[in-house]
Amino acid sequence: MTDYNEYFRYLTKRSTRGLYYRRYWLYxxxxxxxxxxxxxxxxxxxxxxxxxxxxxxxxxxxxxVAFCKEQGLPAQTMEPDxxxxxxxxxEGVMLDNVLEHIENxxxxxxxxxxxxxxxGRLIVGVPxxxxxxxxxxxxxxxxxxxxxxxxEASDFSxxxxxxxxxxxxxxxxxxxxxxxxxxxxxN
Numbered sequence: 647m648t649d650y651n652e653y654f655r656y657l658t659k660r661s662t663r664g665l666y667y668r669r670y671w672l673y674x675x676x677x678x679x680x681x682x683x684x685x686x687x688x689x690x691x692x693x694x695x696x697x698x699x700x701x702x703x704x705x706x707x708x709x710x711v712a713f714c715k716e717q718g719l720p721a722q723t724m725e726p727d728x729x730x731x732x733x734x735x736x737e738g739v740m741l742d743n744v745l746e747h748i749e750n751x752x753x754x755x756x757x758x759x760x761x762x763x764x765x766g767r768l769i770v771g772v773p774x775x776x777x778x779x780x781x782x783x784x785x786x787x788x789x790x791x792x793x794x795x796x797x798e799a800s801d802f803s804x805x806x807x808x809x810x811x812x813x814x815x816x817x818x819x820x821x822x823x824x825x826x827x828x829x830x831x832x833n
Contacts, residue, residue, distance in 0.1 A: 650707040653783075657691045657710065664823070665693065672810055673697045676769055679805070679829045682737025685761065687729070687754075688744035695719040701740070704729065727753035734763045742771040743825065745796075746784045755800035759832060766832045768802055771810075774817070774824035793828050802830035 677698055686694045689703025692714040703721035705711050714721035724730055739758050745751050758768060772788040773781075788796070794804050808827040811817070817824040 650709050653707060653710075658713075660691075660693075667811070667823070668693050669697055675808065675810070676740070676771075676827060676829075679767055679769060680738040680740070681767070683735070684738040684740060685729070685731070685736045686740045686742075687724075687758070688741065689714060689719075689721050692717055692719040692721065694740055694742065695721065702736075727757060729757045729761050731761045733760055735761050736766060737763055738767045738769070740769050742769070743773060745770055745793075746772050746778060746786055746788060749785045751786070751796060752800065755797060755802075759801045762832045764832050767805075768797065768830040768832065769827060770797055770830065771825045771827045774821070774826060775819050777822045777824060780822045788826070790826060790828075793826065797828060797830050801833045803833055805829045805831050 673694060680698070684698060684701045686701050686703040689695055689705050690710050692703060695701050695703045695714060696717065696719060703714055703719065704724040705721065706724055706726055708723050711721045711723045722730060739762055741758070748754060762768065770793060772793060773784070778784050778787045790807055798804065806829045808829065810825045810827060
């Protein structure tokens with residue numbers, strides 16, 4: 647079982663450099679693929695919510711949701727694999743560093759497919775080799791082909807793969823923050 651308090655404390659220890667990287671490098675590059683109303687699943691302490699107005703966040707961790715609400719950010723608690731929204735309520739979904747924590751992602755991906763309009767976008771970020779190995783809670787490693795196969799099985803098609811901060815095998819093996827992002831479109 648996940649210790650939500652411990653994970654909340656871990657998230658709040660993010661460095662200023664990490665915040666600036668997300669706000670001024672990562673999010674602007676990912677946000678250009680999104681439009682309309684967006685859902686941030688696994689919103690954590692609300693970095694993406696504060697970057698992109700009009701985004702709604704959900705998380706299984708009540709501590710991170712409470713923190714977001716204290717900051718005036720729209721977030722709510724969700725049960726695992728159950729999104730508290732109706733069908734086709736969102737034009738986009740952000741799933742950043744969440745999928746690798748789930749042994750069987752199919753139920754969550756099917757829920758995402760349910761709440762996204764046809765033609766809507768899903769951005770899925772997963773850690774590289776070094777990042778994956780650095781967290782004992784990571785359950786599944788995704789390379790490009792595995793990520794594509796798993797997400798496409800839930801009625802999405804790949805549009806683009808993005809390596810962050812840049813594509814480089816050296817970073818993948820040595821830098822914990824290196825990530826692979828897939829941009830998908832709902833069929």
